[in-house]
Amino acid sequence: MRTLNVSAQALLDRAIAGEQIGLVQLIEVLHPTVPQRLTPAGIPIVYGGYTWLPDLVGATVISHDAAGLPGLEIVLPAVTDAQIAGGLDDAIDGAAVRVLEGLVDPATGAVPDALVLWSGTVESREIADGPSGAVTLRCEHRGVRAMRRKPTRYTNTEQQRLYSGDTSLDVDPMTDAPPLVWPAASYFRQPE
């Protein structure tokens, strides 16, 4: 388990002591070309060298089920052309998604540390255009992917992945195992 750094732990201690401390969630969708870094908080947050844009995201409550691998729905605005294009872009399928949470120093607005609450990938998406436009990204927990069955086959490609350099399965049935051609019966009946 990761622990908070000294500054963030000090903020947590102040919160426990009764001081009102800001708490923000940071949502990162690593679209291959246009990574999105957003926060449902009401102000832009600077963390990790990025400015996380406020207000432009909603996320469902992460509810832990018995399997402990909750899914996540992220709702983004689909008002501008760029936002709609982002929702329609196939490249967002499978994009890595992280949700982080950090405490905000009330004096400076700085986020000294943030812990990863959830991580996974975009599984499917939905776009609604009309009086209220929204792009919904349905994301699956990374554990779901980890636990999904991954069939392995008795092929050279798989062997190379598992044991690089092992060519024992690098065979071509047409050349390595040509059909046996038996002589015709007349061959044995030839006069000596």
Place this chain on the structure above:
Amino acid sequence: MPRALSPSVQAPRSAWRSAYSTQRETLSHLGHRLLISMTLPPAIDRRLVAEREAWLASLAASGDWVRLPAFHRPFPQGNASGALLVSGAVAAGASAIALTGARPAPSLMLGGSFEVDTDANGRADHMQSYITGSTGAVTYEIGPPLPGATGLRSQRITAATLGTASGDAIGVRQDMAGIIPGRPYTMAVSVLSATACGLRLYWDWMAADGTTVLGNAQTTVTAPLSTARLTHTATAPVDAASVRAYVWAQANPVAGIAQINLDDWQFEQAGAATAFAGSPVLRAGDWLGIGGVLHQLAADVQFTDAGTAASCALVLPARKAIANAAPVTLSRPTGTFQLVDDSAGVAYSPGLVQGEIALSFVEVF
């Protein structure tokens, strides 16, 4: 001004209270926003009725965005004025800012009490030296306050051998903007001279492009050997946009050492000198406009004589990052607000009486 106005604050948070100690722990979600609810009274004036109808319709057409002032307190209660700037960049979420450039109204001058000498060069902050002609070695020092003056320090200027020509002078000067042509301006300064010499209160009126419009607004007196408050008044000429004000000692009767002590220097738009304004202050509840966002002060702010305040507590944390040297509006600052409901309409009753209109706005960025 609407008939009813209720400013309030939205501060979403999660809290948990211990059942036994009743101590509360609170996490803020940093969605702080100002809210303004107002009621416009019924109207019958045809022009006003039409204006309101057009305004409400145009609100809907513009995304319901509107810039609103703090109607109930458009001007600060404190006497700070001038071109205030934010000192040091501040991230969104920060709850305090530093300010600089505050002048104590009605004075246009910065550092008139000579209290702060940040660079320890013997000259108070914002004061420039004025040395001309035959003076010998000139020394600037921060001295003790003159009798009856405010603060703890004064400005002392000493020349080793001040000449007797009219061009031999030692003093200080400061440039001030915001001059309104045709208005009277008065300079006042407390002076104590250690030697018998002349003293001149002098200023040049400058145009917006920096050229001198009219020089020689001046009076020449004998420097007092016991503390006296000297004043001079002149009217700003046409095209004057700023002023370069001087106080200097000159024309020693006998060439030799000359020393003047200055305190409580004030330059104001007035026909006669008023009491020295002291250091600028802002009061709790005063509104600042920074980058198009309204900020309210949580506590009184006492500026230094040089017009700086290291930490001004804000009621709400900064909703947007604030850049270094961002200008601060004290007079009628406004913020951007949006109608809480999608749109508001008007209703008429017989006689073309426009009914009361209730509007609620929330701050947006």
